[in-house]
Amino acid sequence: PDRLSVTRIETLRRDPYAIHAAHVLRIKPLPRVDHQIDAGEFGSLLHGALQDFVERGAAGASPARRRASLELITREAFAAALEDPVFRAFRWPVISRALDVFLDFDAKQRLLLGEIETEKQGRVTLTLADRSAFILTARADRIDRHRDGLVTLIDYKSGQPPGLREVQVGFAPQLTLEAAMLREGGFGRAHRGAFAATYLKLGGKGGGFVRALDFKDEDFAAVVERHWAQLARLLSAFRSAETAYPSRPFPKYARAGGDYDHLARVREWSLAGDGEDAT
Numbered sequence: 001p002d003r004l005s006v007t008r009i010e011t012l013r014r015d016p017y018a019i020h021a022a023h024v025l026r027i028k029p030l031p032r033v034d035h036q037i038d039a040g041e042f043g044s045l046l047h048g049a050l051q052d053f054v055e056r057g058a059a060g061a062s063p064a065r066r067r068a069s070l071e072l073i074t075r076e077a078f079a080a081a082l083e084d085p086v087f088r089a090f091r092w093p094v095i096s097r098a099l100d101v102f103l104d105f106d107a108k109q110r111l112l113l114g115e116i117e118t119e120k121q122g123r124v125t126l127t128l129a130d131r132s133a134f135i136l137t138a139r140a141d142r143i144d145r146h147r148d149g150l151v152t153l154i155d156y157k158s159g160q161p162p163g164l165r166e167v168q169v170g171f172a173p174q175l176t177l178e179a180a181m182l183r184e185g186g187f188g189r190a191h192r193g194a195f196a197a198t199y200l201k202l203g204g205k206g207g208g209f210v211r212a213l214d215f216k217d218e219d220f221a222a223v224v225e226r227h228w229a230q231l232a233r234l235l236s237a238f239r240s241a242e243t244a245y246p247s248r249p250f251p252k253y254a255r256a257g258g259d260y261d262h263l264a265r266v267r268e269w270s271l272a273g274d275g276e277d278a279t
Contacts, residue, residue: 020245097207
């Protein structure tokens with residue numbers, strides 16, 4: 001493919017076969033036969049509710065009014081799901097706790113903010129080793145531009161966010177690549193100053209948590225620069241017809257339950273490996 005999103009770059013790193021199946025063979029997963037809300041739809045509805053809340057601008061309202069406003073918006077977003085009594089009983093309380101985590105985070109951010117951009121579309125064009133063009137796209141959940149010039153990229157995660165080590169070694173490059181795009185003007189205007197990135201986990205125990213990308217032994221900007229250079233080399237390598245699209249080449253960093261695992265015979269190969277190890 002000559003165009004991928006930053007989240008699909010993560011897939012290319014972890015499971016190249018999934019990119020081959022989706023973008024070369026053009027095989028699409030069949031829709032679910034039941035009507036239960038899946039993880040993707042859940043995340044999209046939550047993202048939409050948060051975007052709506054931020055864009056309506058409730059910065060000057062009291063905490064109680066902000067809480068009531070966000071809950072109303074979120075209930076409207078999940079109206080169809082809330083008709084299911086199981087969803088109301090088990091999943092809505094989790095969402096409700098997540099809203100409190102978001103509001104606490106948002107209130108602290110607004111003390112320093114000059115501008116907020118939500119669900120911002122971005123794209124940059126890279127020139128690969130064979131001189132071909134590749135388009136990298138992204139949709140940043142939130143870009144906070146602070147009054148002191150710092151810009152923070154924020155990604156909402158209804159699932160489990162990657163660990164710091166996963167990010168640093170390049171298997172979860174979403175936010176580092178978004179930061180590189182920000183630097184290159186991919187989100188409308190180039191930013192040459194300081195930047196940071198944060199995962200905001202929404203849901204789970206305690207309602208969620210904040211995971212800033214603060215690495216112990218390496219500056220965030222240095223990781224961004226390294227990932228940007230690695231991306232060009234990775235994409236250039238896959239331009240070659242000699243480069244294969246293996247399934248899960250790094251098992252330690254593989255995601256569980258991929259859409260194309262059955263086509264790649266992941267389970268069969270895994271069982272075969274277990275049998276060989278046992279003999």
